[in-house]
Amino acid sequence: MNLQAVDLLGPRSERHQSNRPAVAPAPPTFAPQATGSEGPLRVLVVETDARAADTLLKGLVRQGYGTRSVATGAEALRDHRDSDLLLLDLDLPDLDGLEVCRAIRAVSDIPIITITARGSELDRVLGLQAGSDDYLVKPYGFRELLARIEAVMRRVRSQPAAAPQVIHHGSLRIDAGARIATVDGEPVDLTRKEFDLLHLLASQPGTVIPRRQIMAQVWDDAWSPNGRTVDTHVSTLRGKLGSSKWINTVRGVGFRLGHP
Template identity: 65%
Template sequence: MENNASEAEALVRGLRRHGHEVDNVATGGAALRNYENADLVLLDLELPDLDGLEVCRGIRSACDIPVIAVTARGSELDRVLGLQAGADDYLVKPYGFRELMARMEAVMRRAQRPQRPASKVISHGPLRVDACSREVTLGGRTIDLTRKEFDLLYLLASRPDTVIPRKRLMQEVWGDSWSRRTVDTHVSSLRNKLGASGWIITVRGVGFRLGDG
């Protein structure tokens, strides 16, 4: 969804020329009513009725449909807030159509990867990570994580005594579309949600490992 009508029409035409089926809506409310049949959501964060970040959180809380935030907000804080709201990628206007297509393809490749073993449940002290339901609990309390936060925590928890190199985390969780700042942002968000920085230990110059909280 794109908040500028002329830009939206041009974007829809371009996507359709490349073989995509496209539904365009102009408001956040309409997006929340119509996203369920989509394979991917392009979400403009400047909406006439709702905060785009709240729309992103609403979609992410209900399902794992890939979301790319498309916005004129280009500061580091804006990117951090977009990723923490559940966006899989963040594209700042003005952007090139080829870049948008490449980011869409990268996000869809990651979304189509086989799911992790259905019966796998990892317990580490009071922390419990369930790969089947993709739920995390800490001392019996449910921790609400985005898809990427869950994938990052699962990877660390599945190798609790191992320092996992930063590059490996980036490649396994974000595929071929990532930056150093991306993993740092998600680690910081995970620590906040788990309530203690000790759950994820930084090994300077190497990577990260799971801690004991």
């Protein structure tokens, strides 16, 4: 049997054209370092195809990784904080994978490897520009994935620990590590969710953040078109910041940080 042929995990459309079960990854020819600083490396697999996710999880577990999987962008935004590495499919049912990648990269340095059937040069460029550390096109060999994981984690291990991020936006200063926001040097008394919302907007200045993404990332919740949670918190934030111009509403889409 051709070993290369059975060592492939293909795009969803190709897999569904066959009645064969998902192929288990072939054992690697080397032993990757599947440990982090506090035990097994925790890998979050974001994959909508249950069979593909199961095959990938089993292969990673055999290599000593700690694994879990989710099937939506909202779950990825919620659960990435508890992981050391993200394997991200771009074709998600609720959010565009590139937007998920950008949103996570804006608030986290977690290594991200995009695994997708989108294989054009433009797709690769967009994926890397969105914040992916590496880009792997389906179908791919499991050995190659392991090698890419090790290469990405090797680069991460060689980097010094990043200092807590401080964002400056005009007279607004946000210290993510201390969870303190000030305007003109004066502290602003914010609740936990108000701070998270403000930090999300400030981490992507000039970018309109959709309500759906805000609900998923700040409230770990599904978005409802009739919900007023985000609008209520935005209104309160404007009052505490001293000007309604700090947060701009883009009707029918979401919000972005403004300039008073």
